[in-house]
Amino acid sequence: MTCDPLVERMQPYRSSIFAEMSALAQRTGAINLGQGFPDTDPPSAVLDAAVVALRSGHNQYPPGAGLAELRAAVARHQRRAYGIDLDSDSGVQITVGASEALAATILATCGPGDEVVVFEPYFDLYAAVVALAGATLRTVTLRAPEYTFDPQQLRAAVGPRTRLVVVNTPHNPTGRVFTTAELTEIAVVCCDADVLAVTDEVYEHLTFDDCAHVPLATLPGMFERTFTISSAGKTFSATGWKIGWVSGPPELVAATRAVKQHLSYSGGTPFQAALATVLDDVEPIISDLRVDLSRQRDLLCAGLATLGLEVRRPAGTYFVVADVAPLGASDGVAFCRSLPERAGVVAVPTQVFYADPDDGRTLVRFAFCKRPQVLAEAVDRLQKAFC
Numbered sequence: 001m002t003c004d005p006l007v008e009r010m011q012p013y014r015s016s017i018f019a020e021m022s023a024l025a026q027r028t029g030a031i032n033l034g035q036g037f038p039d040t041d042p043p044s045a046v047l048d049a050a051v052v053a054l055r056s057g058h059n060q061y062p063p064g065a066g067l068a069e070l071r072a073a074v075a076r077h078q079r080r081a082y083g084i085d086l087d088s089d090s091g092v093q094i095t096v097g098a099s100e101a102l103a104a105t106i107l108a109t110c111g112p113g114d115e116v117v118v119f120e121p122y123f124d125l126y127a128a129v130v131a132l133a134g135a136t137l138r139t140v141t142l143r144a145p146e147y148t149f150d151p152q153q154l155r156a157a158v159g160p161r162t163r164l165v166v167v168n169t170p171h172n173p174t175g176r177v178f179t180t181a182e183l184t185e186i187a188v189v190c191c192d193a194d195v196l197a198v199t200d201e202v203y204e205h206l207t208f209d210d211c212a213h214v215p216l217a218t219l220p221g222m223f224e225r226t227f228t229i230s231s232a233g234k235t236f237s238a239t240g241w242k243i244g245w246v247s248g249p250p251e252l253v254a255a256t257r258a259v260k261q262h263l264s265y266s267g268g269t270p271f272q273a274a275l276a277t278v279l280d281d282v283e284p285i286i287s288d289l290r291v292d293l294s295r296q297r298d299l300l301c302a303g304l305a306t307l308g309l310e311v312r313r314p315a316g317t318y319f320v321v322a323d324v325a326p327l328g329a330s331d332g333v334a335f336c337r338s339l340p341e342r343a344g345v346v347a348v349p350t351q352v353f354y355a356d357p358d359d360g361r362t363l364v365r366f367a368f369c370k371r372p373q374v375l376a377e378a379v380d381r382l383q384k385a386f387c
């Protein structure tokens, strides 16, 4: 075949930055503070539940909607954590991670001529799937260093062609947790324009310092127009399990289900069965995780500050973003590509999460979901390279 087999609209999305940076870490042996995954196993009760599930016959296709036990557990979780009432049959769909939930929802609702509003910097999958759907991305910028948005810019971005507003809180890569005031602003815009919302809440339990996550669906007028998406990966430190879910009113969930069934149909039966047994007991797991992660956050933030970087402590997620211009960098991509050789550390350039790379040219994301000794070693290497 002489021509490039990749369809035109996916050409800009040929390689995810996470794949590139993790491959770089592997090739060079550098410490990987790039892709966000823990370097420890899930709690042993969670692992035991998976072993039991594997050994007790949960190894064939689950129903397309997902195991009924897990759908019921997700419905109980949403009720307990946020007071959201769901029908576990028609209001919950299990997916192959939040990734598939996001992809199926965007593909189910958007086509050519439709516009999707996202806050930038944005998780890379949104732009790629919007392109796959043939729709158009519109961005509202979270401006450094506070990473808040201008409500006027949001209002201007939403117009007659807007089909969806995508809201990711706690936010990757900035680590911001949207306030109720900000969510109210978004809710009013969605209701006024009568558009649908998709939320990406995969870091819902990874919040620190008494900062609480508020789902957009709990705001007035929003439940009926919101696809709420989350997954087990971050909550249970099991990013490789790839079990996610979308929940909401039956008409919305039915739309996602219609597309999801033609993507993967279903998957991950033993992991679904395991999660059905541990999701009710998530509280002690997340309180331990929050303590560990907030210490790791503090360790990394303090270390980055010793390099002369201005670091804002993130209120949630696995990530801290710093402007690396004080280290002499003029371009985050070039900086990150050379970082393994210069310092033996891998990080992710935030620039690739902006529609206009100039907006985040020298911003770099570092992940702190790594053991304290690994973070300490990374800081030590950065100090040797830059101080």
Ligand code: PMP
Pocket (backbone or CB within 6 Å): 036, 096, 097, 098, 099, 100, 123, 168, 172, 200, 202, 230, 231, 232, 233, 239, 242, 243, 244
């Ligand atoms: N959304 C955001 C903001 C993420 O950081 C990630 C990466 N975990 C995902 C979605 C994808 O989640 P999953 O691994 O469950 O597919």
Ligand code: GLN
Pocket (backbone or CB within 6 Å): 016, 018, 019, 034, 035, 036, 037, 172
């Ligand atoms: N969510 C992870 C991150 O932001 C990456 C997941 C992926 O590789 N798609 O680092």
